[in-house]
Amino acid sequence: MSAIPLSHILILASILFIIGFVGVIARKNTLYILMSLEVMLNAVGVAFIGAGSAWQQADGQVMFILILTLAAAEVAVGLALLIQMQRRFKSLNIDLLSKLKG
């Protein structure tokens, strides 16, 4: 059993997740949205590791590794899209992408 109570680990994970969520919602720059997504994925990893260590199972770390690969793929695609966006619009403002609004 872990020396740190699981509730506190989950509180930390929720705070980090909310910080990342606010970043995704509030920022206009697409690069900051990507970074906030990283913070959110990291918070989910904290929750998984904390739960895994509370129940003394290695499954939490397996899930963390899968989250890690997801983050790597997401960053690759996201940064490539950002490069395209910078090339076409000369800006990273997410509001410029609202052309499908109708």
Add this chain to the structure above:
Amino acid sequence: MNISAMSVNATQINNTALNLSQSHVAMGLDSLQLMFYFAATLAIVASLKVITGKNTVHSLLYLVVSLLAVAVCFYLMGAPFAAGLEVIVYAGAILVLFVFAIMMFGLGQDETLHAPQSHAFKLSHISLWFGPSLIAVLLLIQLIFAIDNSAVQEKLTSNIIHAKQVGILLYGPYLLAVEIASFLLLAGLIAGYHFAKPEGISVNQPNVNKADFDKQEGSGEPS
């Protein structure tokens, strides 16, 4: 809506966890818990600095520090393998990819131009690197203390989850998930290659080709 639903869920989990672990958790605050709270506070502060930053590269520095703080939290939770992965893959590879893309393609340009230049130049020069390096040094001191302190080590070794268990689980019951993750990485590689390609990739633009190769390498790196 999402967040409130999640926090309700989290509190439910908390209650069950508390019932489970009440008999085992020591009531007083020991050094391990204090270190965990300290690292968690540093992680939260660094994450707040990430989403409120004006300059992209500085926000990235704070993001690296936030990931390092979370890695220290992982170590204190008894998952040293995950802590190592966090430092090597997250802070080491993914964030370097961020920095690479920003520096190479001028993605941070517009934010840097629009950043307020009003405050004194020298002061801002110092404060640029001071915050992240201060937090990083604090984390390093904490990690050294954790490794050096025998009481903390004793508490840690009793509930550690080794990399061996993770590996056995990863290549046993979770083998299918590993295969799907490899497909995901391949899809990321191909998508990165496709999207980062310049539009006019043809013979009448010979100058683009050199930079084009760099872009392809950069986007394919994390896999």
